[in-house]
Amino acid sequence: MTADTGSGLELSELAADRALLGRTSTAERVAGILRERIAQGFFLPGVRLSEERIGNALGVSRNTLREAFRLLTHERLLVHRLNKGAFVRVLSTSDIADIYRVRNLVECAAVRGLGHPPYALEPVAAAVEAGERAAERGGWTDCGTANIHFHQALAGLAGSERTDDLMRGVLAELRLAFHVMDDPRRFYEPYLSRNREILTMLEEGDPAGAERALGYYLEDSRRQLIEAYPERND
Known part of the structure; x- marks a missing residue:
């Protein structure tokens, strides 16, 4: 039996996101809202997205919603099943390996390409601090969100809008893997100190050291996630 859209809550x-659409709602804006909600875990992997219920909640037409679904399918966040509708994608371990391949190429290159300090590290530092605060209060889901923001900020050091767009999609897709794991603390806590270490290296003007640390970090994370991932065939 397949899970449907989600709870009334x-x-x-x-529905509260309807205000974000403004008067000129577009499929891109709807896709942006749904992308963020999928990344937050409101719609979990394997869940069918009801056109009627989501369209009513956002106050958009079925055609607009279907176009948004097509955009998210292109981004690998949704899959369309004939005569069944759109579903949040369930990743395979090969998907995870490929995501980490892209992350390594993009994030390490962004750090490697830094010139002479100082660097614009405010978003990186803010993400590190947010993760540490979340961990202190036991908010491991929030800690995961802060960790995503940390890696988005690292990629942002490249100063490229196209790179930023690419990484938003890649990291949103990666969240699908974490949403099916049972113990988020296990996957986020060990990396808090490593995030801080990379930030410190960058603050000290050592991008080469930060890149090396990031490379080891991503490989450890990839291996840990794949070893623990519950492979599914549905």
């Missing part, structure tokens, strides 16, 4: 929160 989730849909009521989604």
Whole structure:
């Protein structure tokens, strides 16, 4: 039996997003809202997205919503099943390996390409501090969100809008893997100190050291996630 869209609470929160659409709602804006909600875990892997319920919650037409679904399918966040509708994608271990391949190429290159300090590290530092605060209060889901922001900020050091767009999609896709794991603390806590270490290296003007540390970090994370990932065939 396949899970459907989600609880009434989730849909009521989604309805609150209607204000984000403004008067000129577009498929891109709807896709942006749904992308963020998928990344936050409101719609979990394997869940079918109801056109009627989501369209009513956001106050958009079925055609607009279908176009948003097509955009998210292109981004690998959704899959379309004939005569069944759109579903949040369930990643395979080969998907995870490929995501980490892209992350290594983009994030390490962004750090490697830094010139002479000082660097614009405010977003990186803010993400590190947010993760540490979340861990102190036991908010491991929030810690995961802060960790995503940390890696987005590292990629942002490249100063490229195209790179930023690419990484938003890649990291949103990666969240699908973490949403099916049972113990988020296990996957986020060990990396808090490593995030701080990379930030410190960058603050000290050592991008080469930060790149090496990041490379080891990503490989450890990839291996840990794949070893623990519950491979599914549904």
